[in-house]
Amino acid sequence: MLQAHKYRIYPTQMQIPLLMSHIHACRFVYNHSLEQKIRAYEQTGKRLSCFDLNNQLPTLKSEHPWLTEINSQSLQYANRNLDNAFTRFFREKKGFPKFKSKKNPVQSFQIPQHYRVDFESNRVKLPKIGDVKTKLHRVFTGKMKYATVSVTSTGKWFISILVDDEQPAPNPVSFTSETTIGIDVGLTDFATFSTGEKVANPRHLKNSLQRLKVLQRRVSRKVKGSKNRQKAIQTLARCHEKVANQRNDFLHKLSFRVVSENQAIAVESLNVAGMQKNHKLAQSISDVSWSIFFTMLDYKCRKYGKTLLKIGQFDPSSKICNCCGYINRDLKLSDREWTCPDCGTVHDRDINAAINIKTFALQDQNLVGVI
């Protein structure tokens, strides 16, 4: 199984400019190649492959001598990243690859091989950079694939190493209705379980959001290009980082708990992109970060041999009575509770939805007989 291990690194004042030029160079190559690909396609209808683009690197280096200072394998990896972006675009119908901006909050580059990790001295040796002090808080064994070096907008450096432990992924354990949980995510509560449990959004996250708003306003009031604006931007970036850390911490703990306590998890796939068009809700929706939660559930299920069941987003999960199947077409988004006119059951909107998500998922899986 492949697993990424991420560590904080502490480059010296001499190493930081070297790392930065690797980031700039890889972004430069990526953007240059993207331009080449678009132009070649427009002019000749030809699709440039990763191989074609790598063959252009020597010419590019002679035109831009500063690129010779950079690990050439990292530059080739930039082309591979672009290739992968196109594959996702064609195969998974994800958006057309975009030019990379130096304004992105996290900047990174890859090192495919020839780097070393020394757990004893807490150092990693990177080609063209040298020994970098690292906090190797966790030991791994297995085959090291590529490494990603990244820097956040507040100047913290990290290395993420993809490791293949050469063990097969665990076979999924069998599940029954009793060992399956349905999860409905929402704005009022972060998540509601089919067991009736509700998980609130963490309070400290809400407080940080208030602070973010204040800091954002401060930035917009400062004169563009001024030192004070620069300072305000830094403070805002630190707060953004704090919110992201708090949110990830919360999501890690919750997803780990859900995966440990159940053999199968049923969720409803979300149309997050569509929801974000609603500007009133956009803030809260992006911040509760359901999609990050689902991604975590996904890889934790794979890791621990559990099953993630997804149902389509058009199943009217909150409108169906989970006792008798009556469909309440008049249910509004503001109705938090409703009584089924058919069987008289009083429903909490979210718990009812979570139970339905679980039922739909188990029916699609034809669970009857699997037990």
Ligand SMILES: [Zn+2]
């Ligand atoms: Zn009913």
